[in-house]
Amino acid sequence: MSVELESLPAGLAATVEAHGKAVAAGDNRAVLADFLPDRIGQLIASADVPTPLKSAEVRTITDVGDGRYDAVIRYRKPDDEWFELRSRWVRFEDGSWRVLSVRNIPATAPWMDITGPGADGLDAPHWDALREGELKIQRCGECRRWIWSPRPICPSCHSMDTRWEVVAPVGTVYSWTRTWQPFTPESTGHLPYVVVLVELPGADGARVVGVLADADGITPTIGAPVRGDIEPPPDEQHWPLLRWHLENPLS
Numbered sequence: 674m675s676v677e678l679e680s681l682p683a684g685l686a687a688t689v690e691a692h693g694k695a696v697a698a699g700d701n702r703a704v705l706a707d708f709l710p711d712r713i714g715q716l717i718a719s720a721d722v723p724t725p726l727k728s729a730e731v732r733t734i735t736d737v738g739d740g741r742y743d744a745v746i747r748y749r750k751p752d753d754e755w756f757e758l759r760s761r762w763v764r765f766e767d768g769s770w771r772v773l774s775v776r777n778i779p780a781t782a783p784w785m786d787i788t789g790p791g792a793d794g795l796d797a798p799h800w801d802a803l804r805e806g807e808l809k810i811q812r813c814g815e816c817r818r819w820i821w822s823p824r825p826i827c828p829s830c831h832s833m834d835t836r837w838e839v840v841a842p843v844g845t846v847y848s849w850t851r852t853w854q855p856f857t858p859e860s861t862g863h864l865p866y867v868v869v870l871v872e873l874p875g876a877d878g879a880r881v882v883g884v885l886a887d888a889d890g891i892t893p894t895i896g897a898p899v900r901g902d903i904e905p906p907p908d909e910q911h912w913p914l915l916r917w918h919l920e921n922p923l924s
């Protein structure tokens with residue numbers, strides 16, 4: 674391990690090592706007993722852990738402050754291919770060390786099956802534009818008001834002359850939320866992730882939703898400047914993802 678064992682609290686290193694072995698052995702009862710009781714439902718499905726596994730090796734245990742420690746454990750499959758999970762540990766009220774959160778590393782964005790054009794097709798030009806590498810927002814051809822989300826008629830002047838115009842993917846954080854729960858099967862292995870509601874000054878403050886990149890341990894500030902990158906989908910079943918990046922990640 675990359676840490677001095679004597680600098681860790683008593684019992685932590687041994688608990689983490691036993692936990693890794695329990696995961697590798699498929700001993701679910703022992704694994705669940707390591708979880709914080711009120712996090713079991715969330716933790717059960719948050720990491721993508723293939724089976725069977727043949728070994729576990731604790732790589733690092735790091736003090737991340739607030740009485741919490743991050744452990745990186747490398748698991749090997751029978752063919753020697755490996756992957757790593759990072760678990761965060763905290764002392765429970767009974768004195769034992771328990772897992773507070775777990776994530777696959779490196780952190781990757783979830784590709785949601787529900788993304789893509791709605792059934793009514795109103796927003797199809799938006800998704801088609803993402804495939805072309807552009808962010809397009811609906812705009813009234815009469816009064817020039819930006820419209821989001823898309824409508825069949827302009828909510829200001831009731832014109833049916835609605836169009837689609839390119840907007841620079843540059844804006845500010847209007848709101849955000851961090852998702853820890855695997856609400857959909859495809860988010861397993863990609864938790865937690867942060868969704869931001871981004872206000873676009875280039876579209877009169879229209880607000881679009883997207884995933885914030887590199888958000889582990891980051892508390893986004895309301896009003897923080899962000900820029901969006903359009904990431905191509907991993908396969909033909911999915912649509913591109915507008916992924917936002919903080920302009921000043923450390924501020």
Ligand SMILES: [Zn+2]
Nearest residue numbers: 813816827830
């Ligand atoms: Zn209008």
